[in-house]
Amino acid sequence: MSTVDMYRITNQLDQTTLDALVNRLEARGKHPRFIEMMQQYLDAMDIDAAGAVLDLGCGTGVASRAIARRKRFAGRVTGIDRSPYLSGIATRLAQEEGLRNVEFRAGDSHSLALADGAFDAVIAHTLLSHVEDERAVLKEIVRVVRPGGKVGIFDGDYASMTLSVDEPVKAKAMDETIIGAQTTNPRIMREMPGLLREVGLERIASFGHVVADIGAADFFAPTLQALRRLLPRSGAKTESEANAWADAMMQRSAEGTYFAASNFYSYVAVRR
Numbered sequence: 001m002s003t004v005d006m007y008r009i010t011n012q013l014d015q016t017t018l019d020a021l022v023n024r025l026e027a028r029g030k031h032p033r034f035i036e037m038m039q040q041y042l043d044a045m046d047i048d049a050a051g052a053v054l055d056l057g058c059g060t061g062v063a064s065r066a067i068a069r070r071k072r073f074a075g076r077v078t079g080i081d082r083s084p085y086l087s088g089i090a091t092r093l094a095q096e097e098g099l100r101n102v103e104f105r106a107g108d109s110h111s112l113a114l115a116d117g118a119f120d121a122v123i124a125h126t127l128l129s130h131v132e133d134e135r136a137v138l139k140e141i142v143r144v145v146r147p148g149g150k151v152g153i154f155d156g157d158y159a160s161m162t163l164s165v166d167e168p169v170k171a172k173a174m175d176e177t178i179i180g181a182q183t184t185n186p187r188i189m190r191e192m193p194g195l196l197r198e199v200g201l202e203r204i205a206s207f208g209h210v211v212a213d214i215g216a217a218d219f220f221a222p223t224l225q226a227l228r229r230l231l232p233r234s235g236a237k238t239e240s241e242a243n244a245w246a247d248a249m250m251q252r253s254a255e256g257t258y259f260a261a262s263n264f265y266s267y268v269a270v271r272r
Helices: 015-029 032-044 062-069 084-096 134-144 168-182 188-199 221-234 239-255
Strands: 052-056 076-081 102-106 119-125 145-163 201-215 258-271
Touching (some): 015 032, 015 084, 015 221, 032 145, 032 258, 052 134, 062 119, 084 102, 134 145, 134 188, 145 168, 145 188, 168 221, 188 258, 221 239, 239 258
Parallel strands (some): 052 076, 052 119, 076 102, 119 145
Antiparallel strands (some): 145 258, 201 258
C-alpha cells in the first residue's frame, strides 16, 4: 500500500487531520528534550544578534515563538508555511502569548516572494524531510539570507526511527509504514554536509542526538496519538488498524515494555 507524507501536503488536508498535526507539533515543541535540541542550534547561530529571522516551514510557529521569546533577541521573526491553516494557528498562538515581534504568512519554501539577502538568519526547523525538492529549498535559503548570515537546519533522521512490536519482521514493516506516512526524505540529514557545500553554504557547527523512550512513551507519545489520524489519511492503514496499533503501543507503555527511538541532527552554516 502506497503512502503519502502528510506533512508535505498540509495545504491539502482537511481540518480534522490538520488539528491532529497541530496537537502533535505543539506537544512535541513543549517537550524538554525538543527544546534542548532547538536551543542548542539557535545558540550556535547567535540568533539573538539577528535583526531579521526567517522560519521556513514554520508549522504552528514553535521555533518562531521560541526565538521571539528569547530575552536578548531584539529582532523580528517571519514564519512561512505552505498551509494557510497552520500559519493562522501560529498567528493566534503568538497573539495569545503577547508576542509582537513575530508574524506568519502562507507561502511555498521552494519559491519565496522575498527579496534577495533580506534576512540575517534563516532556519528550516523540521522542514527538509518533507519537501519535494530539497535543493530548490536550500537555494532559496541561500538567496534570501545576506552574505555572512547564518542558516540553521534541524530535522529527524527518520530512516533511523523505530518502534517496538513483537515480531522483528512486522516491526520493520511497521517502521517503514510510519516513516512513509510522515516523511518524504527520511535520510536527508545524512546528505546535509554535501548539500550545504553544493549550494554555497559553509558548515560551522553540527549536533547529533539520539532520542529514545524506553519503558514508557514520553517524547513519542504525541506521535502515537497523531498517527491514529495520519496513518489512515496517508493510505497506510485503515482507521481500525491504526487505532488497534496505537492502542497496543499505549498498552506497552502502561506495562513498561515500550520502545521507540530516532536520531535528530542540526546544522549551522554561514553564507560567505
